[in-house]
Amino acid sequence: MTLATGPQDGAPTPGASAAAPHPARAALRDPVPPVVPAPAPPAVDHPTHPPAPPASRRPGGPWAAWSPCTPQECCPPRATTGGLRLARRTASLLAVLALAAAVVPVAALLGRRVLDPVLRGLHRAVLRAAGVRLVVRGGPLAPGDGRGALVVADHTSWIDIPALGAIGPVTMLAKREVRDWPLIGTLAARTGTLFVHREGLSRLPGTVATCADALRAGTLVGVFPEATTWCGAVSGPYRRAPFQAAIDAGAPVRPVTVSITTPDGRPTTAASFVGEQTLGDTVGRVLRLPGLVCEVTVGGLVEPGPGTDRRALAERARDRVRRPRPVPPGTAG
Numbered sequence: 001m002t003l004a005t006g007p008q009d010g011a012p013t014p015g016a017s018a019a020a021p022h023p024a025r026a027a028l029r030d031p032v033p034p035v036v037p038a039p040a041p042p043a044v045d046h047p048t049h050p051p052a053p054p055a056s057r058r059p060g061g062p063w064a065a066w067s068p069c070t071p072q073e074c075c076p077p078r079a080t081t082g083g084l085r086l087a088r089r090t091a092s093l094l095a096v097l098a099l100a101a102a103v104v105p106v107a108a109l110l111g112r113r114v115l116d117p118v119l120r121g122l123h124r125a126v127l128r129a130a131g132v133r134l135v136v137r138g139g140p141l142a143p144g145d146g147r148g149a150l151v152v153a154d155h156t157s158w159i160d161i162p163a164l165g166a167i168g169p170v171t172m173l174a175k176r177e178v179r180d181w182p183l184i185g186t187l188a189a190r191t192g193t194l195f196v197h198r199e200g201l202s203r204l205p206g207t208v209a210t211c212a213d214a215l216r217a218g219t220l221v222g223v224f225p226e227a228t229t230w231c232g233a234v235s236g237p238y239r240r241a242p243f244q245a246a247i248d249a250g251a252p253v254r255p256v257t258v259s260i261t262t263p264d265g266r267p268t269t270a271a272s273f274v275g276e277q278t279l280g281d282t283v284g285r286v287l288r289l290p291g292l293v294c295e296v297t298v299g300g301l302v303e304p305g306p307g308t309d310r311r312a313l314a315e316r317a318r319d320r321v322r323r324p325r326p327v328p329p330g331t332a333g
Contacts, residue, residue, distance in 0.1 A: 065175075065227040067236060070275035074231035075285070076268070082288035085131075089287040092129035096122065097183060104190050116169035119191060123165035130283070131291045132159055133263075134166055138298035138326030141168035141220055141254055148215040149301065150246040152317050153256040155224035156232040157271040158282060160258050163294045170222035171214060173207075173242065181279070194221070204241055211245035220254070221245075225314065231272040232260070238318045240310040247304045247313065255299035255320035263291045297324040 100122045107118040127134050141164075143149055151170055153160060164170045172188070176195045179185045189195075194214065196207045214221050225238035246253055260271050271292060273282040286292065299320045304313055 067226075067228045067230050067274060069229070069231040069234075069272065071272070071277050071281075072275075074233060074269050074274055075272055076270050078285055079288040082290070085290075086284065086287045089129060089131055093126065093283075093287070096125045096129050097187075099125075100187055101183060104187055108190050112169065115191070119169065120166055123162040126162045127159070127166060127294065130159075130286055131289065132286070133291065133293045134163060135293060135295045136167050136298070137295065139167060141170065141256070141298060143252060143254075143301060146218060148218045148249065148251050149220055149254045150211075150215060150242060150251060151220050151222040151254045151256055152225055152238075152242070152321060153222075153258050154232070154235050154321055155226050155229045156258070156269075156273070157229070157260060158273050158279065159260060159271050159286070159292075159294055160224070163258055163296050164222050164256065167296060167298070168220055170220045173211060173221060173223040184279075208241055208245045208248065211242060212248040212251075215245060215249035215251035225318070229273045231269045231274050232267070233269055235322065238314040240314045243310040243313040243317065247308060247310060250304065252301040252303045253313065253317045254301055255317050255324070257297040257299065257321050257324035259295045259297070261293045261295065263293060265293075268292070297326045299324055299326065 103118060104115070104122070107115040124134065141149070141151055151164065151168070153164065161172060164172075171192045171194060173194045173196060174188060176197050178188055178193070179195050181188075194207075194210060197203045211221055211223075221242075223242045225240075225242055226236035227239050228236070230236045243253065245251075260268060262268050262270075270289060271282070271286050273279070302313065302316050302320060
């Protein structure tokens with residue numbers, strides 16, 4: 001048998017500890033290099049939201065009213081409880097609509113001075129019946145000098161319309177299909193709603209002219225420039241045609257931000273009216289919930305100004321809607 005005369009592999013040699021300190025001791029003695037954090041990923045408005053393709057690839061082409069939002073992707077699961085609450089609120093809501101069907105035609109015959117407060121009261125009653133608490137910040141909607149104004153907001157839910165109607169006499173610009181809805185279409189027509197063909201480009205000049213005439217007459221014309229509903233976790237681009245009406249009439253734009261939250265203040269898409277949902281489905285979702293809060297923030301007027309084009313005016317209004325700065329109550333701006 002042959003014996004090794006030198007140190008075996010892995011065996012320490014005399015004096016080696018002085019020449020090569022233990023790695024753990026070296027780590028304690030030497031300064032630790034600073035840890036550089038990895039760059040944060042870009043902010044995502046809604047991690048599960050379906051992507052929006054370029055306008056040229058959207059169904060129906062770039063001019064069609066379109067949204068990527070669907071109830072499957074964007075809404076929380078439908079509540080499975082609250083059946084008694086649903087029945088109670090449905091009865092209350094139907095009672096308000098029946099009252100409106102009886103009162104609105106008579107009020108319309110008596111003129112705007114009577115009709116406007118009646119409509120505000122009915123819109124507030126609709127929200128209460130649905131279990132929605134209205135909170136208004138800023139205001140009023142109308143300019144202090146009596147001019148008309150284009151009232152613009154993002155569109156996420158059916159709640160948006162009674163919320164706007166509850167704080168001012170707003171004449172809404174609505175898609176033509178609303179005119180055919182049972183009872184609601186009739187009431188909308190009675191209250192002066194301006195019905196438009198969203199897909200008919202040939203009718204666009206006439207729609208702009210009608211809207212401009214209403215603004216010149218001192219009307220508050222309400223419009224959702226996205227042209228359809230988005231879930232609120234993300235928002236759509238603004239169509240520019242309504243802003244051309246404001247420029248033609250020399251009327252200001254009133255930006256309004258409508259936010260829907262749970263009673264404890266958490267944003268929610270539970271009231272969103274998106275995709276293939278029917279009006280009955282989205283209303284039923286809301287009626288089952290314990291409650292919602294609809295906060296309306298009235299922003300300062302955006303004046304067209306000399307030389308302003310509709311693209312620039314639409315961008316300014318969109319920024320004010322999505323970065324709200326409320327006007328103190330009682331001020332004209």
